[in-house]
Amino acid sequence: xxxxxxxxxxxxxxxxxxxxxxxxxxxxxxxxxxxxxxxxxxxxxxxxxxxxxxxxxxxxxxxxxxxxxxxxxxxxxxxxxxxxxxxxxxxxxxxxxxxxxxxxxxxxxxxxxxxxxxxxxxxxxxxxxxxxxxxxxxxxxxxxxxxxxxxxxxxxxxxxxxxxxxxxxxxxxxxxxxxxxxxxxxxxxxxxxxxxxxxxxxxxxxxxxxxxxxxxx
Amino acid sequence: xxxxxxxxxxxxxxxxxxxxxxxxxxxxxxxxxxxxxxxxxxxxxxxxxxxxxxxxxxxxxxxxxxxxxxxxxxxxxxxxxxxxxxxxxxxxxxxxxxxxxxxxxxxxxxxxxxxxxxxxxxxxxxxxxxxxxxxxxxxxxxxxxxxxxxxxxxxxxxxxxxxxxxxxxxxxxxxxxxxxxxxxxxxxxxxxxxxxxxxxxxxxxxxxxxxxxxxxxxxxxxxxxxxxxxxxxxxxxxxxxxxxxxxxxxxxxxxxxxxxxxxxxxxxxxxxxxxxxxxxxxxxxxxxxxxxxxxxxxxxxxxxxxxxxxxxxxxxxxxxx
Numbered sequence: 144x145x146x147x148x149x150x151x152x153x154x155x156x157x158x159x160x161x162x163x164x165x166x167x168x169x170x171x172x173x174x175x176x177x178x179x180x181x182x183x184x185x186x187x188x189x190x191x192x193x194x195x196x197x198x199x200x201x202x203x204x205x206x207x208x209x210x211x212x213x214x215x216x217x218x219x220x221x222x223x224x225x226x227x228x229x230x231x232x233x234x235x236x237x238x239x240x241x242x243x244x245x246x247x248x249x250x251x252x253x254x255x256x257x258x259x260x261x262x263x264x265x266x267x268x269x270x271x272x273x274x275x276x277x278x279x280x281x282x283x284x285x286x287x288x289x290x291x292x293x294x295x296x297x298x299x300x301x302x303x304x305x306x307x308x309x310x311x312x313x314x315x316x317x318x319x320x321x322x323x324x325x326x327x328x329x330x331x332x333x334x335x336x337x338x339x340x341x342x343x344x345x346x347x348x349x350x351x352x353x354x355x356x357x358x359x360x
Numbered sequence: 361x362x363x364x365x366x367x368x369x370x371x372x373x374x375x376x377x378x379x380x381x382x383x384x385x386x387x388x389x390x391x392x393x394x395x396x397x398x399x400x401x402x403x404x405x406x407x408x409x410x411x412x413x414x415x416x417x418x419x420x421x422x423x424x425x426x427x428x429x430x431x432x433x434x435x436x437x438x439x440x441x442x443x444x445x446x447x448x449x450x451x452x453x454x455x456x457x458x459x460x461x462x463x464x465x466x467x468x469x470x471x472x473x474x475x476x477x478x479x480x481x482x483x484x485x486x487x488x489x490x491x492x493x494x495x496x497x498x499x500x501x502x503x504x505x506x507x508x509x510x511x512x513x514x515x516x517x518x519x520x521x522x523x524x525x526x527x528x529x530x531x532x533x534x535x536x537x538x539x540x541x542x543x544x545x546x547x548x549x550x551x552x553x554x555x556x557x558x559x560x561x562x563x564x565x566x567x568x569x570x571x572x573x574x575x576x577x578x579x580x581x582x583x584x585x586x587x588x589x590x591x592x593x594x595x596x597x598x599x600x601x602x603x604x605x606x607x608x609x610x611x612x613x614x615x616x617x618x619x620x621x622x623x624x625x626x627x628x629x630x631x632x633x634x635x636x637x638x639x640x641x642x643x644x645x646x647x648x649x650x651x652x653x654x655x656x657x658x659x660x661x662x663x664x665x666x667x668x669x670x671x672x673x674x675x676x677x678x679x680x681x
Contacts (some may be wrong), residue, residue, distance in 0.1 A: 145541065146589075152586060179384035181588030181613060186384070188591070191656075196650070264587060265387040266613030269497050272387075273587070310498060327497060329487050336387045 144187045152182035154193055154261045158210040161187045162348035170202060179337060193342055218259035218342035225307065227298050227345045229320035230254075231340065234298070236317035244280055252347055254278045259342040260305055270309035270335040271329030274343055277303050289315030290316060296321045296358065298345065309335070323358030336354060361483065362427035363508040373503040375482055377413040380490035382622040384538050384589060391492035391499070394472050394631035395610050397660060402476030405433035405453050406446035412481025413458060413491040414474045414505065420467040422475075428458045429479035437470025437632060442538030443574040452521040458513075468631040474582030494609050496569065503525025518562050531639035536626045537652065538595060540643045548581040555595075555619055555641050560603070564635040568609040570596075571630060573639065579603030582617035591613045593622035595641070605630060623649055625656045
């Protein structure tokens with residue numbers, strides 16, 4: 144079962160969708176097999192042998208989509224701060240991005256670290272979290288040809304979004320640096336460090352700190 | 361505990377169960393048997409719950425040696441299978457002595473064969489509540505020669521047979537009934553008509569993630585939408601207009617327009633269909649879908665009714681035939 148809204152994506156909308164999922168989970172118990180949210184949609188996977196469709200629809204229609212309490216669209220402080228070693232050695236697109244933007248690499252790094260990003264959605268790969276929104280000056284389309292292999296921990300940007308690749312995979316985003324913090328562990332509950340609804344900020348670290356924190360070159 | 365020693369895999373073989381639920385918001389796909397029905401029949405034949413793990417062999421071709429006695433069943437795609445060089449039947453329990461060599465050969469119909477074993481199924485470690493392997497995401501490993509897959513030995517022969525599933529996947533064309541929705545309201549009438557009247561067939565671009573559909577191009581007219589969670593069986597229309605049906609290992613979010621989702625019985629029939637099989641899309645209403653799914657559940661229930669016969673030791677030769 145899918146629900147959508149015409150409301151444009153915002154942290155408040157994401158919190159409203161998360162609150163809806165939490166309510167449905169409480170109402171349905173084990174009849175809710177799984178749930179997920181997108182930027183402005185919610186997906187509920189329901190065992191209709193345990194709950195009647197009509198009953199659920201009537202319960203859902205009586206519920207308003209609203210965030211719990213007041214949820215600011217700008218973070219007061221980050222939930223998680225991620226260290227990043229920004230350098231062409233691990234950020235192959237740092238210099239070309241500096242050229243396209245007309246900013247120095249230091250300015251690009253400062254801009255990327257200057258604000259908290261909101262975790263709107265997960266997907267693409269386990270633990271991959273779509274964070275937004277980037278400063279307009281850093282917004283560029285994806286690479287025309289995706290790289291066949293992006294290193295685990297790569298910190299990248301594309302359009303209005305930024306993300307960390309939790310594990311090595313193909314990828315078409317511009318890579319600025321690398322984060323030494325592991326973000327995904329199948330043996331942990333939850334397996335992903337970043338969760339939808341988190342505010343995330345990046346902070347620059349040196350090569351030495353990166354290696355000390357367990358970062359791999 | 362003993363184990364099944366894999367000695368040869370021709371294409372791909374993975375451990376699969378009923379799939380992984382509850383982790384979509386972590387970006388973790390469901391996985392699980394592509395043909396869940398065949399997987400469940402197999403588990404039933406060896407006395408296991410449907411959540412037990414079987415070995416899913418894609419396109420046939422697996423050789424293995426049993427460390428100790430067991431009861432096994434082969435369901436799903438039709439294959440040439442031998443146990444110690446003697447042909448064995450599918451869709452029934454087969455009692456296996458210690459050290460027996462199993463050879464699953466080529467397929468004559470379908471795509472995925474399931475090997476189920478008694479004693480609760482294959483006993484690999486669960487990750488996030490499931491033994492289903494998702495190769496793309498590094499969740500578990502595919503089986504290769506030399507792998508030892510643990511299981512619990514069982515010396516009591518089981519004898520359980522059911523009628524082979526009445527359907528076959530070579531019916532032509534394969535009807536794919538779907539529940540419209542998602543972006544169908546935004547799609548052009550022309551594209552919906554084309555989807556329901558066009559000529560399509562199963563492409564050879566297919567894996568556990570998605571099955572591509574060859575044939576007419578479907579232009580939805582839907583543009584500029586936000587990525588959203590995907591469902592199993594979703595009919596996704598990428599910019600090239602070639603429909604993709606999302607399968608067990610689908611990506612958890614996607615940005616392409618979705619015309620609807622296949623009903624689960626047709627979705628799993630599609631998983632067994634071979635390239636070139638003609639397909640037609642037909643939309644159904646929600647009440648029709650509920651009726652179809654209810655009938656399907658009854659069919660599966662009836663097929664697996666009947667009591668397992670656990671023979672006393674002195675009558676064991678009966679089970680061996």
